[in-house]
Amino acid sequence: MARVGLTTQRLAQAGAELADEVGFDQVTASALARRLDVKVASLYSHVKNSEDLRTRIALVALEELADRAAAALAGRAGKDALVALANVYRDYAREHPGRYAAA
Template sequence: MVRAGLTAERLTLAGAELADEVGFDQVTVSALARRFDVKVASLYSHLRSSQDLRTRIALLALAEMADRAAAALAGRAGKDALTAFADVYRGYAREHPGRYAAARLRLDPRTAAASAGVRHAQLMRAILRGYDLAEPEQTHAVRLLGSVFHGYVDLELSGGFDHSAPDSQESWTRTLDALDALLRNWPAP
């Protein structure tokens, strides 16, 4: 019998909260069942597998980040937009480390195409229009920005900048200054 009040959406949100508490790699249907004090089998009427749960958490995280990024970008252009977008990624990762990790889960092509990940790319491309970058250079720049944002945040979250000066905030600001300068002076192919 299905426990009253359990839905795929509620389980996904609880799984996302669990990911933030214990790490995305530790999220399983079994761990979620323990959280609700139910038998694992009772959750399979809402979830197909732990991978299904992990995919749902990834989709939730992508959507949450895209919503925040869209709100942060409203009315901004150029470096202001670039900084706002980057700060959304960094802030989300600090607030929701498990969900942030989930957002980088490799999705199958069909799921990825239907996810908010597409909105992330569209938002980055909107920023890049302010730098007058056309294709294929825009794609290269999107990949560069994603790599820098994710790489910096991953290193920072893992403590990679904890034991040296200057403060990581100062380096973050300088990194964004450098990206802005690079985008304004993008090299010709």
């Protein structure tokens, strides 16, 4: 039975936070289980394997980037839009290095 409060989305978000702290390459099911203080087997009720977890972290990052890009590009065109998009990527990479690596 799944642990109360443990969801696929929560695992992906916690994995994204872990990636920012230790680097995306260091995110494993074991590391995430330690962070959440659960057994590794508990994670597998929500994700298939470590690769599935890493894919879900990448999807979190891509969704966040898309949301930021949409907000930054609204009403802009041409060079102004290109500069705004570049700023979104740069700022995201600085704020969330692990997530950026995942994306």
